[in-house]
Amino acid sequence: MKQWTPARLDSGKPRYLEIAEAIGADIEAGVLEPGDRLPPQRRVAQDTGLDFSTVSRGYAEAVRRGYIESFVGRGTFVRAAEALAGRPDPRRALEEDPMMNMPPEPDDPALLARMQEGLQHVSASLLPLLRYQSVTGSPQDRAIAAAWMQANGLPCAPERLVITPGAHASIYAILTVLCEPGSTVLCEDVTYPGLRSIAARLGLRLVGLAGDKDGIRPEALAKAVQDHWPAALYLNPTLQNPTTRTMPAKRRQEVAAVLQTHDLPLIEDDAYCFVDNGAPQPVSSLIPGLGWHIAGISKCFGAGLRLAYTTVPERAAPGQFSQALRAMHVMVSPLNLALLGRWIEDGTAAAIQKSLRKAAAERQALAGEVLKDCFTQSDPLAFNLWLTLPRGTSRAELMGRMAGRQIGIMPSDAFTVSGVPEEAVRVCLGGPIGLEQLRADLMALNDAVTRKDWLG
Numbered sequence: 001m002k003q004w005t006p007a008r009l010d011s012g013k014p015r016y017l018e019i020a021e022a023i024g025a026d027i028e029a030g031v032l033e034p035g036d037r038l039p040p041q042r043r044v045a046q047d048t049g050l051d052f053s054t055v056s057r058g059y060a061e062a063v064r065r066g067y068i069e070s071f072v073g074r075g076t077f078v079r080a081a082e083a084l085a086g087r088p089d090p091r092r093a094l095e096e097d098p099m100m101n102m103p104p105e106p107d108d109p110a111l112l113a114r115m116q117e118g119l120q121h122v123s124a125s126l127l128p129l130l131r132y133q134s135v136t137g138s139p140q141d142r143a144i145a146a147a148w149m150q151a152n153g154l155p156c157a158p159e160r161l162v163i164t165p166g167a168h169a170s171i172y173a174i175l176t177v178l179c180e181p182g183s184t185v186l187c188e189d190v191t192y193p194g195l196r197s198i199a200a201r202l203g204l205r206l207v208g209l210a211g212d213k214d215g216i217r218p219e220a221l222a223k224a225v226q227d228h229w230p231a232a233l234y235l236n237p238t239l240q241n242p243t244t245r246t247m248p249a250k251r252r253q254e255v256a257a258v259l260q261t262h263d264l265p266l267i268e269d270d271a272y273c274f275v276d277n278g279a280p281q282p283v284s285s286l287i288p289g290l291g292w293h294i295a296g297i298s299k300c301f302g303a304g305l306r307l308a309y310t311t312v313p314e315r316a317a318p319g320q321f322s323q324a325l326r327a328m329h330v331m332v333s334p335l336n337l338a339l340l341g342r343w344i345e346d347g348t349a350a351a352i353q354k355s356l357r358k359a360a361a362e363r364q365a366l367a368g369e370v371l372k373d374c375f376t377q378s379d380p381l382a383f384n385l386w387l388t389l390p391r392g393t394s395r396a397e398l399m400g401r402m403a404g405r406q407i408g409i410m411p412s413d414a415f416t417v418s419g420v421p422e423e424a425v426r427v428c429l430g431g432p433i434g435l436e437q438l439r440a441d442l443m444a445l446n447d448a449v450t451r452k453d454w455l456g
Contacts, residue, residue, distance in 0.1 A: 002036040005047045019058025024067050038076045101384050102431035104359035118342040129334040135326040137163030144341045145309045152277040155285045160312045165329045167296040167308040173324040183231040192241050193414045208417030215247035218254040225262045232265045238279040239272040242426035244382040249280035256286035271296035276381045289315040305336045363429040370442040383430035389423040401448040406433050407441035
């Protein structure tokens with residue numbers, strides 16, 4: 001057995017990450033060699049003065065990164081040389097942003113192998129994919145995108161489909177086309193924080209609309225149009241961020257009718273359309289002359305791809321939208337487009353969808369079990385839940401009690417467009433956090449909400 005302890009743990013990162021990175025660094029330096037058996041976790045805990053659970057989590061992270069492998073009854077070993085050759089680069093194992101609403105990450109080895117095969121296929125065309133190309137994606141990529149949307153029950157006119165570097169880029173470019181500085185944009189009173197950020201950068205005024213369990217109220221929309229003369233309505237009607245509610249078909253028809261009456265453009269941010277393709281038809285499909293539809297990729301296939309499929313309304317000029325995109329982003333990444341296109345064509349995309357839905361339902365079931373005494377809004381296909389705090393518990397107190405946990409929690413302040421934020425938080429269930437850690441963090445969250453014996 002190798003006599004090993006992690007080097008100085010003073011980077012400021014969580015201790016479990018420092019342990020995993022110390023293992024990787026010592027493998028790179030030759031201190032640990034393939035086949036070396038690492039000391040038991042309890043011994044490392046004793047040598048370092050850390051909790052056993054922290055060391056255990058560090059070993060688990062090192063396993064996830066491919067540095068080591070564990071065998072019940074035998075111990076933990078540095079992986080063989082041939083396995084290490086293809087291990088993840090520790091410099092790429094960057095800290096994730098737990099404040100973002102990330103999907104659960106696939107952990108099925110067969111599915112991961114299929115995803116990696118897609119990269120190998122794309123690498124054969126590496127040089128052409130490193131060249132400047134169309135700002136909106138090649139005709140081949142747009143045809144693949146249109147077929148994928150049709151397969152997911154989303155109406156799509158290929159000639160009006162534009163591929164962009166993510167939904168955020170689409171929203172930004174659309175608002176520059178529709179608005180002048182000082183213009184008013186309507187939205188839900190609790191909405192996506194990214195819209196608030198973009199509006200602030202463009203000098204736009206957001207007006208939040210009151211809603212109910214079905215979404216914004218049509219009468220509130222009609223009154224706001226008359227009172228504010230807005231340039232557009234922004235809407236997130238499917239698995240709305242952060243409340244997870246989905247607007248039913250009847251309400252979508254009522255909202256579309258108001259927009260048609262007042263000739264008001266719609267920006268429909270359909271971030272979860274490939275996660276929940278059983279949702280009602282997009283509002284934009286009911287008003288093809290006014291509706292901009294953004295089919296997000298991040299929530300299904302990963303934010304790192306930075307892709308979105310945007311359908312331009314019949315009355316808008318695709319060229320003007322493309323020029324705005326070119327000015328801001330030059331082009332969408334051909335490498336990312338090629339990878340997603342390969343996944344769609346060889347069936348990997350559908351397999352990712354299936355895995356994602358199963359994982360989301362599993363995590364929502366876990367959250368429902370642990371937080372059964374809390375007031376939450378959720379959906380089996382959502383990656384988050386909306387937690388309303390009981391009287392006497394503040395979101396500031398909750399955030400303080402949950403500091404240092406891996407689970408992502410965002411207070412209502414980030415989502416509130418106007419008025420006083422309610423005592424509520426968005427709780428993210430996805431990302432790289434494993435089920436065991438998720439359960440532990442949810443149990444801590446439940447205690448923070450329901451118990452009043454915290455001493456600080």
